[in-house]
Amino acid sequence: MKKTTLLLASTIFFVACNNTPKDGQENQQDTVSTSLSGSNNETSETETVASFDIMNISLTTADIGDFPFINLPEGLEEMNKPMLSKFDVCFFPIDGTMTPFEGRLYKTFVSPVRGEEFSQRYFEKSMEDYLKAIGAVKVFDGEITREEYDRYNKQDPNKGGEGDMGYFDRNIKFWALRSADKGNIYIQYGANNAGGTLNVLQEENFIQTITKVTADEIVKDLNEKGKSILYINFDTDKSNLTSEGTDVVKQIAEALKKESALKISIEGHTDNTGNAAHNKTLSEQRAHAVLQALTKDGIETSRLLATGFGAEKPLVANDSEENKAKNRRVELVKVN
Incomplete structure (x- = not known):
C-alpha cells in the first residue's frame, strides 16, 4: 500500500512539472x-x-x-x-x-x-x-x-x-x-x-526615384557642372555592357552629337570591396568599354579620354551597401 501511494504521488508530481509553462x-x-x-x-x-x-x-x-x-x-x-x-x-x-x-x-x-x-x-x-x-x-x-x-x-x-x-x-x-x-x-x-x-x-511605401538618363540631362550637367555622374550597368565583375548599360551609352553619344565641340574624359570608379589593384584595372576596362562603344556610334576618338580610379575617389564613405552603390559609377568630365 505504501509503495502504491508513493508511486501515485510521484506520477502526479512528474505530470505537474511537465505542464509548467516554459x-x-x-x-x-x-x-x-x-x-x-x-x-x-x-x-x-x-x-x-x-x-x-x-x-x-x-x-x-x-x-x-x-x-x-x-x-x-x-x-x-x-x-x-x-x-x-x-x-x-x-x-x-x-x-x-x-x-x-x-x-x-x-x-x-x-x-x-x-x-x-x-x-x-x-x-x-x-x-x-x-x-x-x-x-x-x-x-x-x-x-x-x-x-x-x-x-x-x-x-x-x-x-x-x-x-x-x-x-x-x-x-x-x-x-x-x-x-x-x-x-x-x-x-x-x-x-x-x-x-x-x-x-x-x-x-512607408517605396517611391521609385530612378529616371531614364537622357542626352539633354547629360549636356546640361556637362555645361553647368563640368561633369555628369552616371550609373552604367556592366556584367558582374566584367567590363561587358548590359543592355541597360548600352542604352545609357547611346544617350551619351547623342549628347556629344548635339554638342559637337564637347570633349570628355570617361572616368570609371568602384567601391572598396575586394582587391584594390583589381578594382582599378576593372574601372579602367569599363571606362574603355564606354569609349569603344561611343566610337562605334560615330563619336571621334580625339574627343574622348578614358581612365579608371578604382576606389580612390569615393563620392561618399563606403560604410553601407547604399553608399557603395553610389560609388560604383562612371563620370563624364568636360575637358574643354
Whole structure:
C-alpha cells in the first residue's frame, strides 16, 4: 500500500512539472492576448498572433513628435552614430517569426553617459511606461529560436550593423503604434546589464526615384557642372555592357552629337570591396568599354579620354551597401 501511494504521488508530481509553462511563455501569451484590440483572451497564443494586424490597434491621440519619436531616457545616450535611413528594411518578431517591414529607419545602441552605470531595469521601465503613455501596444516579449535566426539573418542587409538586434538568445520587446498623421510605427528594444538597443521604423511605401538618363540631362550637367555622374550597368565583375548599360551609352553619344565641340574624359570608379589593384584595372576596362562603344556610334576618338580610379575617389564613405552603390559609377568630365 505504501509503495502504491508513493508511486501515485510521484506520477502526479512528474505530470505537474511537465505542464509548467516554459520561461517567458506565460508572459508572452499574456502580452499578445491582452494587447491587440478586439482579441479574444480565450484564443490560443498562435491564433491570436497569427491574426495580428496593425489596423486592429486604435489610433493614438497623443502628440508623438517627429521621427524617430523617442528621446532616450535621462542619463543615456546613443553609443555611436546611429543608423538613420530614409528607406530601409527592419525585421520585427511576429509570433517569434522575424517579419520584414519597410520605411524610415532608426537603429542605435544605447549606453550610459560617461561616469554613469547602465541600469537595464531603468531603460526598460522608461521605454515601457512611455510607449504605454502614447498608445503603443506590446506585440511580442521573448526570444526567437536559433532555427528562426538561421532562417532570416542573411535576409537582413543591416545584420551586424549599428543598433542590430534579433538574435536567438536575446530578449526582444516589440511594440506597435498607429498615428493618424504619422502612420504605422514599429518599435523594438532590448537590453542587458551593459547596454541597450533600440530600433524604430515608420512604415512607408517605396517611391521609385530612378529616371531614364537622357542626352539633354547629360549636356546640361556637362555645361553647368563640368561633369555628369552616371550609373552604367556592366556584367558582374566584367567590363561587358548590359543592355541597360548600352542604352545609357547611346544617350551619351547623342549628347556629344548635339554638342559637337564637347570633349570628355570617361572616368570609371568602384567601391572598396575586394582587391584594390583589381578594382582599378576593372574601372579602367569599363571606362574603355564606354569609349569603344561611343566610337562605334560615330563619336571621334580625339574627343574622348578614358581612365579608371578604382576606389580612390569615393563620392561618399563606403560604410553601407547604399553608399557603395553610389560609388560604383562612371563620370563624364568636360575637358574643354
